[in-house]
Amino acid sequence: MVPSHPRARDRRMTPAPRPAALVAAGTLVLALTGCQGAAISDDEAPAAGGPVRIGVVVPLTGPVSQVGTALRNGLELAVKKVNADGGVHGRPVEYVVVDDAGDPANSTQLARRLVRQDKVTMLFGTITGDTAEAVGRVADEAHVPFGTAILGDTEHCFAYQWGFGESTRQMLTPTVPGLIEKYGTKVALVGSDYNYPRFYGGVAKELVKEAGGRVVAEEYSPLGQTDWQPVIGRLKAAEPDTVLSMVVGADAVTFSKQAQQFGLLTPELGFEGAPLDADFQPALGGLVAGRTHTVRWSDRLDDAESRGFAKDYRTAHQWKAPIPEVAGNAYFGVRFLLAAAAKAGSSDPEAVNKAIGGLSFDSPLGKGTRFEPANHVLQADMREVTIGRDGAYTVARTHPMVADTTPKKGCS
Template identity: 45%
Template structure:
């Protein structure tokens, strides 16, 4: 069992045309907006609940935009399907969307607007752990429940915070021993330098050692690194059997492309966050034949998933693998809507009580929460990245326990 320790000048006058142009550009870059908002919101009490109002935060611009857009897509489809089925409390669910640009300060302001001006009943989002904590702190102070939906190493706990993201333990418990068995015990760890990759590798180090392996190299580089040669040279020098990468975003593509060019991937295993679905379009030749453990893949064999995949492909006109965060967001928002429906109220206590007890049929099987540490409980899948059917399920791993010692209730 993994013992987790999650931590976590005088200004010259600017002429009118410049100022006006700048204002337009700033407005363009902010991209914030409101979708279907403008109601009086929920009553916050247990009487006759008004329409359910959800505040949605996602970085659809900035460094985490790929994940932010996927989160928004899964979420939007869930809202569409919920409303097609009659909404919540017999009324369509309303959404107020704000782009947090993956910036904690923006996320704090956005969350304040959501709870104070928009008076939302629930906040859904966002992507990076620091922005999520920023928004969750505001939500917690206002007594508004909140969820996120992407793989996370959050060291945050609150009675009304229910993260749908996979924990590093859930992602790595089955993956690491299999990789050690298939490729060998010498493992190189690489990642971007922020909380999630470091926590991910703390967990992986323990699992590698438990599986009889050794970490022969561990390298981190700041987000936005484009030249990976020094790191690749050091990794090559350590002669690993396989590489576990927590390099994310555009950096993941740069790293894998350059590692391939320098011959680092020849005869070696590669897995981790860098082989996730969102990188497949750019890295197909380098990723094919490799394994990954996921909670969501568009290859899941269920009627519910078939409907979701068809709707997703049609709505967003894409044939690329659907990112896991989109599936998590779809499941998460539907789960929350059901919790509100069952609670019959927008009261935070009543809703959290339902969330703690509920078991909900998600795209890949039943989804629930550990009522104490609020770790999401849902089946995980070992997948194989093959041309034609990338991320096809090889084995159902069931629910992977992550016994984090924290009492969120």
């Protein structure tokens, strides 16, 4: 059961300014537990020339904790890299991690605490769309920038929220036509029952129609579902050619295995969506092997920055499985945010937010990546990967700078 109160927090910070050699060596990590908060009074404002402090709201427990942990791991390596290179104009980068357990009520309370008590320069994190919306509202109220790394985008736009994960249109625009051409015109949609999978379904229906297909079934089930047989039965009865799945977290594994067990998921069926993410490959193995998947980042990208990050991630976490895409999005997303803080020349949240909107940044996510003013979606490259039986997500094709300029209310 998801708790209704905030879980333990993990505070990590760099101490007050020290000699330059020590700052360049990285961040001193101090881990605390409990909900008592940081020793920073509510009366203090973040110093414009002080440390850059990131408040990380992420589910480390609950049904999507595996993905949340990967996000945190990617962020930590980004901060370590920036501090090793001297910080932001010589100022150290600090971060405070809080566990929202995937509960929007927790996300709201903890984000407010990070803003008011920890005086963060920026917020980062969350996994599910409803928690992203919750933190987005807090960020707008407090005028503090908030970056996400999850795939997909929220239905609403916030002036202080910035999405580094691939948007729904960026995922589906290069994917849907190919699936319909290869497998057939009948498409079924299935997802976890919260706001983002339903938003994904709405975009998918539009793109399926444009590609000459039709949606023959649409199903949503609560997070934590264990018996998918009734849902699978209804999907199977619709005789789809392709299933687009936005079943997330541990449910993605349960659904996919049962879909194969009950005869829905066969080699002849097109299958795309969240269950094909690298997070789930160790559990699904041969079930996803040979399939193609559209992603923003893969640990098999052949460039120096990606190779360096992948090596550091595997060493730090003794990781042998494919590195989750969200970890890469978080790593390069935080690098983008800290570059914006350097451009702003200040730790003031409003100054940093303004710099984010005007920054063009080169990274493995693409050359000259930038945010679309109309929806705050990162305009970046997309990759089509083939999932090998050895677990490798090998890049088969790059779609340069897949644009998503669809306007949303709230961005400014």
